Amino acid sequence: MPATVDAEGFLTDPAQWDEGLAEEIAHENGIPELTPRHWQVLRYMRETYLTTGSAPTIRTLGKASGVPIKELYELFPKGPAKLAAKVAGIPKPRGCI
Amino acid sequence: MSRVVILGGGTGGTLMANRLRRRTDPAEVRITVVDQDDRHVYQPGLLFVPFGLMEPGELVRPRHRQLRPGVAFLRSAVDRVALEDRAVHLADGTLLPYDVLVVASGADLRPEETEGLTGPGWGERTFTFYSVEGATALARALGAFDGGRLVVDLVDMPIKCPVAPLEFAFLADWHLTRRGIRRRTEITYVTPLDSAFTKPTCARALSGLLTRKGVRLVTEFNAGEVDGRAGTLTSYDGRTVPFDLLVSVPLHAGAPFVGRSEGLGDELDFVRVDPATLQSRARPEVFAIGDATDVPTSKAGSVAHFQGEVLTENVLRFLDGRPLEPGYDGHANCFIETGHRKALLIDFNYDVEPLPGRFPGPVGPLPLLRESRLNHAGKLAFTWMYWNVLLPGRDMPGIDARMSMAGKRPLAPAGA
Ligand SMILES: Cc1cc2nc3c(=O)[nH]c(=O)nc-3n(C[C@H](O)[C@H](O)[C@H](O)COP(=O)(O)OP(=O)(O)OC[C@H]3O[C@@H](n4cnc5c(N)ncnc54)[C@H](O)[C@@H]3O)c2cc1C
Numbered sequence: 001m002p003a004t005v006d007a008e009g010f011l012t013d014p015a016q017w018d019e020g021l022a023e024e025i026a027h028e029n030g031i032p033e034l035t036p037r038h039w040q041v042l043r044y045m046r047e048t049y050l051t052t053g054s055a056p057t058i059r060t061l062g063k064a065s066g067v068p069i070k071e072l073y074e075l076f077p078k079g080p081a082k083l084a085a086k087v088a089g090i091p092k093p094r095g096c097i
Numbered sequence: 098m099s100r101v102v103i104l105g106g107g108t109g110g111t112l113m114a115n116r117l118r119r120r121t122d123p124a125e126v127r128i129t130v131v132d133q134d135d136r137h138v139y140q141p142g143l144l145f146v147p148f149g150l151m152e153p154g155e156l157v158r159p160r161h162r163q164l165r166p167g168v169a170f171l172r173s174a175v176d177r178v179a180l181e182d183r184a185v186h187l188a189d190g191t192l193l194p195y196d197v198l199v200v201a202s203g204a205d206l207r208p209e210e211t212e213g214l215t216g217p218g219w220g221e222r223t224f225t226f227y228s229v230e231g232a233t234a235l236a237r238a239l240g241a242f243d244g245g246r247l248v249v250d251l252v253d254m255p256i257k258c259p260v261a262p263l264e265f266a267f268l269a270d271w272h273l274t275r276r277g278i279r280r281r282t283e284i285t286y287v288t289p290l291d292s293a294f295t296k297p298t299c300a301r302a303l304s305g306l307l308t309r310k311g312v313r314l315v316t317e318f319n320a321g322e323v324d325g326r327a328g329t330l331t332s333y334d335g336r337t338v339p340f341d342l343l344v345s346v347p348l349h350a351g352a353p354f355v356g357r358s359e360g361l362g363d364e365l366d367f368v369r370v371d372p373a374t375l376q377s378r379a380r381p382e383v384f385a386i387g388d389a390t391d392v393p394t395s396k397a398g399s400v401a402h403f404q405g406e407v408l409t410e411n412v413l414r415f416l417d418g419r420p421l422e423p424g425y426d427g428h429a430n431c432f433i434e435t436g437h438r439k440a441l442l443i444d445f446n447y448d449v450e451p452l453p454g455r456f457p458g459p460v461g462p463l464p465l466l467r468e469s470r471l472n473h474a475g476k477l478a479f480t481w482m483y484w485n486v487l488l489p490g491r492d493m494p495g496i497d498a499r500m501s502m503a504g505k506r507p508l509a510p511a512g513a
Binding site: 054056057058059060063064069070072073077078079094 | 253254289295317319321333334348364365393
């Protein structure tokens, strides 16, 4: 079954995600290869989303994923929080109010 | 005898203590408020200080004077809460046991978490108006400012009163215009969000205003470093915004003691609570109110007020052993000062975005999401309401804790 995405390319159902799909999304978004450091972030993202219902912000990622913000920008260029969410197959971070 | 301990004597802690006191018998319920100092600051007034529209001295009153008779005030810093023992450890080593705990310790500024922000130039060229000292120093600097690049940067969400940095930009435009140096000044608003504000309906109205006032908008900018000497603000992805004067809204977090209290808070030291009952996710006898919570709504005095109504009910229910009421809907209500003695009003909750229309109120309907002088009058009247209605824990006539749809115009569904 093909995965369904929203207008910006985020999976609409996180359950459709698997590691192969993550690689595919990563390639499409200019990340040639997912390294163990990428996976550390991706696993943290999914875990947080699945337990709390919202995607972590860049600042929470920097504090709690074990990967500092500077490196997050190297791994997921431009907008790490958004791009990592996309690759991790969870909805776009809404940002707090 | 039940012991209710409230940590923090700011907006939320004060109004909770007063509401609970009115509804309980002092012979049955003892209420203690703990705060590290006795200076209650009317924080919404800080926005006006840099422009000389309010004096710092006008904003401060003794905390203990805002509490009803029968509420004990304990001046001490909290070191941590031992949830298992149901006791608060104070900084001087005293142990304060409780039957019900209300965490009302607000949000803390963490400017030192942004590289360079508190380094050279802090208080000279780089400022914040989010503290009394900061706003006072900025008033001096702005008074001496003679044109150049004024940059307002919101480092990251969440912050107290998310509209305040935009209000600052609007007021700066007005202030500099009146002083005749607006044309010599470039105002830039820098935000990590992808538009001027988090809520789409509101973002549209507010970006329109920024454009009209000639304020440049830089979006998706995550400030990683400030160089106060060179006058540059640099993002993690390597973009640079130069400034002559930087007004920063620094990173926020919950009170550090929350982080030291095993199980109480999240990664940013905000207390994890159920968004509808405000009960802690860790313990049934622990609750939180105001900026200290992790609930997804604005951190604002109006929020603490609406939460206070629901939380008073829930603390009483808890003491009686009755089920809690899931009564808080995320209701927030904010005036947005736009300069030239005008303001906008927004009213929203967890599910409903700020909508246009008219807000019914005791003094007549106020226009929603639209600039008007009436709203500006409302913003100024809020000072009086704060000390005389909010803090004493009285209900605001005609304004319910739950958001009402009366007067609001629902938007046409997207694509229609
Ligand atoms: C510039 C600015 C403009 C604003 N404008 C508006 C506005 O227009 N409208 C609006 O509704 N809201 C506005 N707000 C927000 C509003 O002021 C806050 O949301 C509100 O005060 C929150 O109340 P609180 O009780 O949660 O926290 P606070 O009122 O900040 O109280 C927290 C208390 O906890 C105490 N505390 C913390 N740690 C400890 C410790 N370890 N030991 C002992 N005590 C401790 C502190 O001393 C403090 O007194 C504004 C805020 C700012 C900064």
